[in-house]
Amino acid sequence: MSESVSLLLVEDEPHILREMARALSRRWSPVLQAGSAQEAMALLTAHPEIAVLVTDIRMPGENGLELAMRALAGRGAADALEVVLISGHAMPRDLDDLAPGGRLEFVQKPFRLAELDAAVTRAHERAVTRRNGT
Known part of the structure; x- marks a missing residue:
């Protein structure tokens, strides 16, 4: 990883x-x-x-999808925040409808570490691109 981009993991x-x-x-x-x-x-x-925000969808109180939508809205469209949603259940609605521009990834549980790492890598690449304005 060439540029340090903080990752927040929520579970x-x-x-x-x-x-x-x-x-x-x-x-x-x-x-x-x-x-x-x-x-x-x-x-x-x-x-x-x-x-990069990696969050489980099913959590007590505010769920991970609600967290993702609130975080993306709070940061605004120009911000570099990207989200990886994790769930043992089916993928929520069409992710592109929820956050246009590919700002959401979905990883189904149980997952292999390589799957999660690939999703984080894609999110990281989009974050760097958006952060650099390219």
């Missing part, structure tokens, strides 16, 4: 959060972690350099 199950963070931190740095949508929004506000 309400602590053991899954730790495992995913450990796996992703081998390639991506820094990997910030949140256990809820509320905690994630606080981190997104405090760290505008976060460019």
